[in-house]
Amino acid sequence: MSNIEKLISIKTFTSEHHKGLISLIFVGNWIISKHQQFFRQYDITMQQFNILRILRGQHPKAASINTLKERMLDKMSDVSRLVERLRKAGLVERKSSEMDRRAVDVMITPKGLELLKVIDNEIECLEDTLKDSLNEKEVVQLNRLLDKMLDSY
Structure with missing residues (x-):
């Protein structure tokens, strides 16, 4: 069995x-x-963490809501709602886009960057899920197989 x-x-x-x-x-x-x-x-969700990481990658430039939607791992997330919660926590700032007044630009704050630094020091424990089960060769094979599945996405 x-x-x-x-x-x-x-x-x-x-x-x-x-x-x-x-x-x-x-x-x-x-x-x-x-x-x-x-x-x-850390009083955040996986989706909020994903947004913070995207914004850190854009830093010091802002990202539009559409950019965040495109790059999110969870495509079902309500990005505007997630950004608003992060704004209330002081982790991001929102402002009207200078290029398109209807659009909103989002930037990570120093508090958001600091939170990511703290998380970066601890997040390795999540990778242990794979490290405890699979060796390096097996992880490479797993990644290859997952990529193959994603070919039809």
Whole structure:
């Protein structure tokens, strides 16, 4: 009996593809849960962290809401709402775009940059999820297989 069969108490899968899909979903949810738990201590969500990292990459330039939407890992996120929460926490600033008054530019604040520095010192524990299970060669193979799946995205 495989690990996934034990973990979800299922006896058989309709195919290896079915088993692989269920395993990916299970592992994905497990990793998301670990991330949510980690970011809770900083009073931010995974999506807010993603926005802060995008903005740090743009720094000192601003990013538009559309740029943030395009670069987000979670494409279902309501970026405007996330940015507003980050603004209220003092982690980002919003201002009307100088190029297009209807658009909004977002910049990370010094407080946001400082929070990312703190998180950077601790975030390695999330990578341990892979390091504890897979060696370097296996991670390279995993990345290759995931890239292959993303070809059809």
